[in-house]
Amino acid sequence: MAKLNIYLLGRVEILLNDESIIDKLSHKSIGILNYMAVEKNKKFNRNKIADMFWDSNDFDTSRYNLRYNLWQFRKLFKKLNQGIDPFNSDKETICFDEKLDIYVDIENFENDIDDKTTKELENMKKLYKGEFLEGFYIKDSPKFNDWVFYERERLQRNYIKTLYKLKDNYKENNEYQKAISILEDMLAINPLKEELYLEIIKIYIKIGDRKKALKHYNRCVKRLREELNISPAEEIKKAYKEILSSESHIQETLKLNTENSISIASYTPSNIEYYSLSELIDKIMDIEEDILKNIDQNDWIDIYPINSIVEKHIEDKRRLDNNIVKIKVFKALENIFKILSLNDQLNMIIDEIKYIDDTSLEFIKFISYRERVKV
Template sequence: MSKIRVRLLGGFEVWAGERQVAGFESQKVRALLAYLVCNRRRAFSRDHLAGMLWPERDGDTARHALRQAVYNLRSKLPDAGAALLQVTNAEIGFVPRADLWLDVEAFEESLRMGSGRTVDPHHLSAAVQLYRGEFMAGFFVKDSPDFEDWMVTEQVRLRDATVEALHHLIESYSRRGEYRFGAHYARRLVAVEPLLEEAHRELMRLCALAGQRSRALTQYEELSRLLREELGVEPLKETRQLYQSILSEAAREEIVADPEEPVGPMVPLVGRSGAYVRLLEGWSQALAGKAHLTVVTGERGIGKTRLIKTFLDVATAKQTCGVLKGRCYELSPLQAYRPFVEVLRGALAEAAEGSGQVLGLVPQEVLEDLARLVPELRDLRPDLPQPAPLAGRDRLFVSLRRFLESLCRSGDPLILFLDDLHLADRDTLDLLAFLVSKLAGPIWIVAAFRPDEEMEDDHPLGQILHRAEEAGSLTRLELEPLVLPMLAEIAESLVGEDQAAELAGFLMQKAAGLPLAVNELVDYLWDEGILVAQEAGLWKVGRVLREIEVPEDLDELIRLRIRRLPNSTRRLASLAAILGQTFEVQLLQEAADEHVKVVEIGLEILLKRWLIRQFAYFWTDGRGDEAPMAVWAQGGRRGSFEFAHNRTRKAIYGELNPLRRQAMHAQVAAALEKLRGDRDCEALAYHYTVANQWEKALPHLRRSFERALAVGAEDAAQRYCDQSIEGLSRLAAAARSEVAAERWREERDALRERAAKLWP
């Protein structure tokens, strides 16, 4: 920590260590300090300073006043200002390399790092956190017009820079579909520029996108009042049309305006500058036209996914490119090549939205093969003929390679983001190995996984990395826990200077540098009313932190937060955990058999507590009107969501009584069949199996077995075969008659014979 810290954004504060420096004898002494510290790379003549601050006095009197001001400064700064002030008979200035931190300098450096060739939300959010208010807000110096002119010029310059940064952040989070984050920065923009109608309109749009229609309507009323009182005008036609679009949907339901509860604390991403550089190395290879693999590793909760998503915001901000994402899951249905199926579905979702000519770039024979993996492709291309049986999976692998390469035909690079690869099955890793060795062109595969201590050199994932490294197409990046200075940066961004040390020490003791634990602890403090919202996006610690008892185990902390939710919301969260890491609201509502309003309120609470977030299959570009506002205004229940972290979902799932868990899996399976028939046979097989309803599970296990065989996914096929044999054995053992038992045994034996032929 610097010896002296000066804060001029939002007021005037000088700190020496943990002590705020006071006792400056006048506003002109403070003005002198502010002017010198903001220009500390140069020294000023005594005549210039005296004339600027005491223009009403004659030369000798003004210079005497300056000497008195310098004396007062020296008497209040540590060590009589010897290490800070540089004073001669002719000039006065700050020592250029003095141990001094100035918020304006930190603000401008964060802006510089976040506003280069590509926009970097990580650094821009740090800049916005530093902007606590107008430069030297509320400061006035009598009879010093030159100083006033300089101060006003700085106020306008820094305010304009903040407005531009906020616009970039709003656009970035809108593009990623994280509308609640976008709304947070839109509120900051409204606070900085309350008469900027565009800011109010953007806040309305983002609130509607986030399902907060009543808040969007309330924002319009606030804007109307403000414009009438301050300018005597009404909102623009564009703003009125947006209001009517939201209102037309809201009028169909009973809307009760919610109180203006702030969004929970947003923990900034810190301590990852070196990781950014390593990610940039891999991305640069793709920009140069070479396929490249980058792997981000680290323990559970270290922040792999957040880092990659933040970097992808940077990469896509100014560079036109495609981003497709896929993920591996635990406690979920087994599906052949699942992350790559998600990649394909993302591309199809983008095509269905009309935001790209995806399918027009791909040869028909390739689409015919890919329809084996994603049958819904035929909804977009009903002209595709039924494919002949595969002689081997090599053709399917080649077709996927050709599909991905065709997306780069226009010259724009493609990013594949594969998450949680340590959970991948053998079939998925075989396909990944093929793509890593065969893909050509500007394609960047960025993958995250948690290394297994038992992962041997002959593990398929280890072999993929080894071969890529030998080929010179691999970048490795391992994330480490956060250390105290990084936690201090987080703490200061949340609670400001005076409480930062206490909060940082608390986080260090309880979270041990794990970013997920830091987030959960901060959210817990907010849940409990210990972190209280203040102005300018800051928070205040309302109790002595060392007196607060918090579970040592992170999973127990998550469960404690869940237990504090209302009963209906807790039941909804449990059912969502049964559905999976990602879940569709329509299916959740059907399985819960609750009124739509109960579901919507529950989702709103989970969103506010940062336990879930909105989910989109593809990386949106955030430009233009992606859908009519009437669709935006339909609220959160119309889309898909995901748990904020897979550990959150596991903690909720693990809390359930085993018998209750089985019953809820049966609920989900019944809802799934009602909504989609037997189309999602893998999901139905999974839920009925976990529900211990083997007779219902069996037809879906058989179909899943055949589907896996049809695409050459032998690992998945063997597992479905084994599960089917187990189910048949259980049914035979539980049969009420010998005839039924014999039928199940005969079917089991026939399946065993087939398995012996398939895998001798």
């Protein structure tokens, strides 16, 4: 019996009796086999396949192209397998011959995961060597390419469900390093998903590795700031404070206190420009609305490029611009500080100044020469 192995997860591969034949097939022949392999026991309508791959209004041409590609595969198959026909077909339908031994990698990957053991989940994870039909694209077959896109999304969702289940099993069994490895795999898919960073941070806190917990907090901060220009969620910031308090650090992340002073923390990613100022803006936004409403619109607009959280205070969104003009940022923050210090002197407390990013340090020097600001 002829054996056909079709691998669709990751780089496409087709083996006939353990020998690769992919370089002997046309691109569309490979696409047709892949399409049929997803439902290998199904009987397919020939017109539907022809329309998917050629998308032509010329019915006769589409049918001819399909026949030609099937003939190419039949010719190759018979040459390597003593005249065996891999298809059963008539004028309207086509399917794989039931005597053909076909293995398709996704058939074992699509099983329900709810009752799977850890070992079974690990085997499913191994099957996922990459995205469905990774890098495979047919230029003039938009319907086929759309089908690939939706299948790819569907299978990736199942892969992510598998990872979540596997991660939870590892945590329940106190296999924390394995759980972290799975979380890293998940971050490779979605590097902006904050709850994944939070889980890693909490695991490291649980096992007492505060240094690595802090490393991953800073990693999260850097990614969000560079990609989205936002700060981490409050829950992640709480985890950060837990790390600092457990290590008896006296510094806190840019916090406005009740004595009309601003405390700038030391332990921040110093290679991220404007990091400390961006965190400072977060804390300013926590001040009472009655005070913030006195801040000029132009000042909100000038600091918007380093922290988009201020957008809610900007009435004319058309004026927003992501280009950073340093002197405008400095002057805008100076004006805001003047509003905050109308009723009392405003003090700035700097702890471990050597860790603060260069641009934020430059602002501190700038503002320290102004009235009503005491460093």
